[in-house]
Amino acid sequence: MTSLGIVGYGAYVPRFRISVEEIARVWGEDAETIKNGLGVQEKSVPDKDEDTITIAVEAGKNALARAGISPRTVGALYVGSESHPYAVKPSGTVVGEALDLGTDLMVADFEFACKAGTAAMQCCYGLVKAGVIDYGLAIGADTSQGRPGDMLEYTASAGGAAFVIGKDPLAELETTCSYTTDTSDFWRREGADYPSHGARFTGKPAYFHHVTQATQLLLGKLGLKPADFTAAVFHMPNGKFPTAAAAGLGFTPAQLERSLVVRRIGNTYSGSSLLGLTNVLDAAKPGDRILLTSYGSGAGSDAFSFLVTDRIIERRDKAPATEAYIQDKQHIDYGTYVRLRRKLKV
Amino acid sequence: MNVAVVGGGATKMGEHWTQSLRDLSTEAGAKALQDAGIEGKDIEALFIGTMSSGRFIGQEHLGALAVDEAGLTPIPATRCEGACASGSLAFRKAYLAIRSGEYDIVMAAGGEKMTDIKGPEAISALMGAGDQEWESSAGLTFSGLYAMMARAYMKRYGLTREELALVPIKNHFHGLKNPLAQFQFPVTVKQVMESALIADPLRLLDCSPITDGAAAVILVSDRVAKRFKNPMWILGSGQASDTLALHNRKSLTEIPSSRIAAEKAYAQAGVSPGKIDVAEVHDCFSIEEILAYEDLGFAERGKGKDLLVNKETYVGGRLPVNTDGGLKLGHPVGATGIKQIIEIMRQLRGDAYTQVKGARIGLAHNIGGSGATALVHIFGTEPGGRHG
Amino acid sequence: MVESVPLSWRLQRQRYNLIGTRCATCDERFFPPRNFCPSCRRKGKIEPFQFSGRGSVESFTVIRVAPSGFESQTPYAVGIIKLDEGTSISGQIVGDVTRVEMGKRVRPVFRRIREDGKEGVIHYGVKWALEG
Numbered sequence: 128m129t130s131l132g133i134v135g136y137g138a139y140v141p142r143f144r145i146s147v148e149e150i151a152r153v154w155g156e157d158a159e160t161i162k163n164g165l166g167v168q169e170k171s172v173p174d175k176d177e178d179t180i181t182i183a184v185e186a187g188k189n190a191l192a193r194a195g196i197s198p199r200t201v202g203a204l205y206v207g208s209e210s211h212p213y214a215v216k217p218s219g220t221v222v223g224e225a226l227d228l229g230t231d232l233m234v235a236d237f238e239f240a241c242k243a244g245t246a247a248m249q250c251c252y253g254l255v256k257a258g259v260i261d262y263g264l265a266i267g268a269d270t271s272q273g274r275p276g277d278m279l280e281y282t283a284s285a286g287g288a289a290f291v292i293g294k295d296p297l298a299e300l301e302t303t304c305s306y307t308t309d310t311s312d313f314w315r316r317e318g319a320d321y322p323s324h325g326a327r328f329t330g331k332p333a334y335f336h337h338v339t340q341a342t343q344l345l346l347g348k349l350g351l352k353p354a355d356f357t358a359a360v361f362h363m364p365n366g367k368f369p370t371a372a373a374a375g376l377g378f379t380p381a382q383l384e385r386s387l388v389v390r391r392i393g394n395t396y397s398g399s400s401l402l403g404l405t406n407v408l409d410a411a412k413p414g415d416r417i418l419l420t421s422y423g424s425g426a427g428s429d430a431f432s433f434l435v436t437d438r439i440i441e442r443r444d445k446a447p448a449t450e451a452y453i454q455d456k457q458h459i460d461y462g463t464y465v466r467l468r469r470k471l472k473v
Numbered sequence: 474m475n476v477a478v479v480g481g482g483a484t485k486m487g488e489h490w491t492q493s494l495r496d497l498s499t500e501a502g503a504k505a506l507q508d509a510g511i512e513g514k515d516i517e518a519l520f521i522g523t524m525s526s527g528r529f530i531g532q533e534h535l536g537a538l539a540v541d542e543a544g545l546t547p548i549p550a551t552r553c554e555g556a557c558a559s560g561s562l563a564f565r566k567a568y569l570a571i572r573s574g575e576y577d578i579v580m581a582a583g584g585e586k587m588t589d590i591k592g593p594e595a596i597s598a599l600m601g602a603g604d605q606e607w608e609s610s611a612g613l614t615f616s617g618l619y620a621m622m623a624r625a626y627m628k629r630y631g632l633t634r635e636e637l638a639l640v641p642i643k644n645h646f647h648g649l650k651n652p653l654a655q656f657q658f659p660v661t662v663k664q665v666m667e668s669a670l671i672a673d674p675l676r677l678l679d680c681s682p683i684t685d686g687a688a689a690v691i692l693v694s695d696r697v698a699k700r701f702k703n704p705m706w707i708l709g710s711g712q713a714s715d716t717l718a719l720h721n722r723k724s725l726t727e728i729p730s731s732r733i734a735a736e737k738a739y740a741q742a743g744v745s746p747g748k749i750d751v752a753e754v755h756d757c758f759s760i761e762e763i764l765a766y767e768d769l770g771f772a773e774r775g776k777g778k779d780l781l782v783n784k785e786t787y788v789g790g791r792l793p794v795n796t797d798g799g800l801k802l803g804h805p806v807g808a809t810g811i812k813q814i815i816e817i818m819r820q821l822r823g824d825a826y827t828q829v830k831g832a833r834i835g836l837a838h839n840i841g842g843s844g845a846t847a848l849v850h851i852f853g854t855e856p857g858g859r860h861g
Numbered sequence: 862m863v864e865s866v867p868l869s870w871r872l873q874r875q876r877y878n879l880i881g882t883r884c885a886t887c888d889e890r891f892f893p894p895r896n897f898c899p900s901c902r903r904k905g906k907i908e909p910f911q912f913s914g915r916g917s918v919e920s921f922t923v924i925r926v927a928p929s930g931f932e933s934q935t936p937y938a939v940g941i942i943k944l945d946e947g948t949s950i951s952g953q954i955v956g957d958v959t960r961v962e963m964g965k966r967v968r969p970v971f972r973r974i975r976e977d978g979k980e981g982v983i984h985y986g987v988k989w990a991l992e993g
Binding site for chain 2: 919924926932934937939949
Binding site: 142174175176177178180181184185188212213221224225227457473 | 873877878933934953955956957970971972973974983985988
């Protein structure tokens with residue numbers, strides 16, 4: 128059986144950052160307490176002309192560059208986000224045409240809170256494995272919004288990652304599975320500007336339960352244990368949840384360390400666990416085994432196991448590293464942030 | 474066939490809240506007729522320039538509107554559009570119509586009512602003179618296009634920001650005695666440098682204003698010219714075109730269409746740039762007056778600023794330019810070309826508000842867009858040039 | 862600026878993918894595309910040509926007073942970009958306006974051009990970012 132998996136990957140993070148100190152200053156909160164509580168120092172903010180579609184295009188360009196394939200050989204494009212610019216009209220049609228994927232193309236937009244991107248990967252994997260398409264492009268991207276003054280405002284950020292799924296991978300997808308229940312821990316109603324959440328209910332019965340169950344399901348299917356993985360990536364709503372989930376499952380801090388981009392860019396929602404994965408792949412060696420478990424409120428987790436191949440060596444440098452985007456930054460004040468995120472009524 | 478300008482009139486340049494384009498064009502036309510000493514019934518045809526009446530006031534079909542309001546139906550009336558050069562385009566069409574032998578007495582007019590819409594809409598309407606698909610979609614403005622020319626010129630020739638300010642300083646000074654000017658106050662280098670940035674490096678006092686206004690002149694054939702006092706003769710008329718978009722030009726530091734239109738006008742008139750006694754040039758933005766000096770042959774490339782530094786283009790200097798204050802003191806885009814010609818007419822007649830002593834040959838230079846259209850006219854107190 | 866759905870849609874190959882044209886007779890490249898070679902006239906043979914979008918800043922300005930539809934974006938930098946494959950094009954230069962300089966290298970980025978109010982269509986296309 129031919130090996131299938133990630134043929135190319137690409138990251139994109141907007142340049143602007145706002146620090147926890149700056150947000151805390153405005154709301155009269157203690158920045159140190161929040162930074163310690165959330166494990167986040169600062170978060171990314173999109174420019175005034177950036178949105179989920181533009182982020183998806185930039186990440187997609189990088190994924191195609193690493194894959195080294197003709198864009199026209201991509202047979203399916205799925206864009207996962209909870210901040211699609213249109214309520215009706217797909218992001219994917221714009222992204223597909225901007226990436227020159229041609230017209231012989233299956234397209235749909237996905238929404239599953241923060242795990243729409245990994246759901247897109249699963250669909251691409253299924254289509255490739257079934258032999259329906261040669262390559263699929265899965266993208267998770269968001270420009271998420273937190274209500275001003277809400278704790279979410281310290282973490283809700285912008286970014287995205289894209290994956291070309293197909294044959295001759297740089298990371299073979301060993302298997303994937305999901306754990307899904309109806310659990311309303313976080314939601315946004317049609318037309319609402321900001322999401323609502325269940326505060327502490329988002330923790331144990333939601334994030335931790337689903338991430339743990341999905342991961343254990345995957346480990347059971349593959350007959351693997353945490354020690355068999357070089358690195359693990361979990362969805363990062365903040366810096367604390369993935370650390371606690373990893374520890375509960377028996378992963379060490381060293382296995383998790385490289386994935387924790389949340390500390391410096393915040394929670395990029397559909398891009399969150401995926402940007403953790405791109406950062407891990409940027410430093411991966413052939414033979415490394417990587418665990419990825421996403422989480423989407425509502426609720427569900429998708430777990431994946433990847434086995435890095437020799438191809439990583441020749442493809443890695445064909446597009447900018449995740450770290451390059453994280454380090455290319457410009458800090459803004461809260462006023463600029465409010466303007467850029469259009470929180471002012473004008 | 475020689476053609477002469479025998480009268481002209483313009484409204485005050487400014488924000489005319491109580492007057493419509495109909496009112497303004499009728500006022501200018503009546504002033505022109507009175508100045509020429511003729512009646513409306515003497516006019517055989519009308520050419521009127523307007524750039525964007527459709528965007529500014531929703532009104533097209535300006536030719537018919539103007540003759541209707543003036544009670545001149547059924548004479549033929551034609552609208553001419555060449556962006557900010559629409560006025561001199563109408564003038565040239567009137568000149569050519571007389572030269573064709575069809576008419577002896579024709580009115581050329583121009584008008585624009587720009588203040589009925591808000592600033593951003595007016596800026597957007599003016600950008601209709603640029604390339605919509607790439608210049609306008611990039612958020613460019615005309616101040617932005619000329620700013621890019623200014624920046625390129627400053628880098629290439631070492632023009633300083635302070636030297637660029639000498640253009641509005643001169644033109645504000647010249648306009649002090651012009652009762653029709655939109656502004657009548659002097660400005661200093663410091664005031665220019667401290668005025669608001671509009672499009673770096675251009676500041677508010679580098680930019681022509683949003684203006685309501687109209688202007689009209691009467692052109693006649695040499696068959697009837699002897700009936701008029703002080704005819705001003707058209708010695709040369711040149712028109713040239715270039716790419717619509719600035720990004721398609723080979724150079725950002727010249728306007729080739731100005732140079733080519735001027736070469737045609739000089740050749741027809743049989744005069745050289747050195748013979749010009751007074752000129753009106755298209756100073757829509759400060760940099761354009763310096764480019765015009767060079768394109769029109771008044772100065773070598775890169776040396777345009779010397780005319781300002783040495784005050785050669787002030788009244789009293791070797792070649793006074795924009796003696797009424799230029800576009801800086803009013804730029805109702807469709808009317809501007811006609812307004813310039815009226816100033817040259819007054820200078821050659823000897824009744825200008827700021828008179829150049831003994832002016833006998835004058836030049837008017839009007840451009841549309843960032844130089845996609847350019848017209849140059851040369852006038853004299855005596856008939857001349859080749860008009861066969 | 863007049864934008865409409867069909868007007869914008871017709872330009873997508875240019876604005877999204879930087880597809881211009883080239884005259885096979887004289888090898889002159891056109892962006893935005895021309896469908897008639899001004900030099901070769903009827904002897905010209907026009908074919909599609911893919912531009913990389915890479916180039917340098919020929920000149921630029923920072924717009925402080927914007928036309929309608931762009932008011933909320935000020936200040937923004939706009940430049941004339943000299944494309945590596947020949948010819949130049951107007952475009953916005955994203956990022957810190959104080960870092961833009963004549964001659965600097967730029968690469969293409971995909972951004973929102975403008976939106977038709979809160980309920981209208983969003984127009985996307987190429988802008989440029991400084992390299993490095």
